[in-house]
Ligand SMILES: Cc1cc2nc3c(=O)[nH]c(=O)nc-3n(C[C@H](O)[C@H](O)[C@H](O)COP(=O)(O)OP(=O)(O)OC[C@H]3O[C@@H](n4cnc5c(N)ncnc54)[C@H](O)[C@@H]3O)c2cc1C
């Protein structure tokens with residue numbers, strides 16, 4: 001059972017975000033990047049499958065030099081191979097990223113292709129299903145449990161007010177939701193072993209694509225802005241609960257207009 | 260004339276609220292873009308949506324009545340909507356930002372090789388281009404993106420657009436021939452919990468509890484208020500991780516992003532990851548005993564006090580207010 005896991009490298013959720021002078025990207029200087037939290041669930045699932053069924057877990061990331069560090073971390077947790085596609089992923093839209101990843105995945109044996117349900121921060125939730133479409137694979141999105149069968153998988157997916165069980169043939173694209181598993185930390189042994197693995201690196205042109213195919217094809221960032229400061233709300237003292245409750249109901253009636 | 264196409268989701272033959280929001284948005288956009296508002300619905304009862312779609316301004320409703328479309332299937336719905344896009348050539352395709360809408364949009368965009376922006380809360384048509392606004396990085400940044408390609412696609416954030424009706428009319432029903440091919444992924448079971456609980460992603464009112472509740476049983480204070488006011492129950496991650504409540508209820512970066520009309524937070528500190536999920540709510544009321552907690556700064560009405568005394572009093576006052584109404 002071979003798995004490929006696509007890893008996005010995103011600003012730590014605690015980061016203060018500064019904008020670059022051109023107002024179209026964030027200023028990465030001094031910012032800490034992490035493996036996107038949902039990608040950790042995807043990786044953990046692949047590692048568990050490898051542990052029970054054998055096979056490889058290949059992690060792939062498309063991005064600038066810093067993403068190699070994310071791949072190294074995934075190797076330390078138990079991925080067996082890593083591919084770094086070097087390029088300014090920030091200049092590509094989601095479909096561009098998907099085209100690059102799909103071209104790379106084609107060159108690697110895969111029964112499962114795993115993604116996070118979204119890259120935390122930009123929260124697009126686009127790349128996984130786009131790769132599925134490009135590769136002509138079925139997709140099961142936002143998965144909270146996964147069972148393997150013979151040439152097929154069954155997955156649980158959460159939708160509004162219900163759970164769905166979906167069965168698909170392999171190879172299949174899965175996007176991981178919180179709840180799928182509890183990701184492990186890297187062990188010291190894993191960290192040492194990861195140091196010996198060579199991260200393969202390719203350029204976009206090595207994959208038969210040109211920058212023109214991917215750079216800002218369809219969705220361009222026009223501007224990034226810091227949101228307007230929230231005007232301070234009204235503060236009330238709740239030491240008299242009934243008075244506070246009456247004031248809250250007044251607010252709900254007059255402002256939210258619910259009653 | 261190009262026009263706008265809205266993908267409508269139905270439930271029991273009725274157009275879902277998120278789809279009505281997209282229709283109302285589409286009606287306004289169509290005025291700017293030129294051309295008609297059109298809608299597409301699938302499944303055996305698809306044509307029953309014509310009245311509602313019309314009331315929201317749709318001139319045409321494309322229907323695909325293959326029973327294979329009675330339940331959502333990524334592959335079948337992608338193929339079906341792609342066929343309707345081919346037939347109707349819209350300038351813009353609007354998809355409601357529900358679980359299924361967000362599953363469909365990227366697949367369809369890749370099929371048609373067009374641009375898509377997800378979870379947008381504002382859309383404008385300017386100089387022949389579609390501009391979409393979406394909050395990113397936990398609401399710390401607002402991005403405006405330009406979507407090129409015909410059609411330009413978006414998923415609409417639930418509750419971000421008003422679901423206002425247009426002039427009464429019925430949409431013309433256009434049958435589209437479609438037979439679903441064998442799909443590689445199949446829905447084999449749907450489990451609906453047998454509660455009448457409102458789910459948070461589509462709720463107008465959410466009452467959320469945090470670690471300040473102290474223990475699982477005290478979620479009853481939140482549930483009582485939610486049921487009195489007619490809202491959904493939300494939760495912070497701390498309470499979900501503690502096993503007090505199911506993950507379905509979690510609001511925030513690793514939970515659901517919600518924008519209800521009213522969000523009431525009690526015993527939640529307001530960590531950035533929680534704010535990421537609810538700061539675009541229209542009205543925020545927070546109850547916290549710590550006057551310096553970030554949730555109180557994010558609130559429109561900040562109540563400094565003990566949730567164990569305030570919530571029961573509030574539930575009682577809400578019941579009174581409802582009776583008088
Ligand atoms: C990658 C990542 C993703 C995350 N995603 C999410 C997410 O999606 N959603 C989320 O919520 N969190 C998320 N978190 C966790 C987040 O950082 C906080 O830890 C969490 O939101 C805290 O939950 P809380 O506010 O319930 O608890 P606490 O921070 O412990 O706050 C409890 C609050 O209750 C108040 N309180 C106590 N007793 C009373 C009382 N009697 N009356 C009134 N007030 C009282 C206290 O003053 C305090 O402010 C994430 C964290 C990380 C690192």
Ligand SMILES: Nc1ncnc2c1ncn2[C@@H]1O[C@H](COP(=O)(O)O)[C@@H](O)[C@H]1O
Nearest residue numbers: 006007062115116118119124125126127
């Ligand atoms: N540059 C990238 N390199 C590798 N994987 C990525 C990249 N961008 C996104 N992904 C994957 O696609 C998922 C969804 O990302 P997004 O569509 O940006 O929300 C992420 O969780 C990753 O698994």
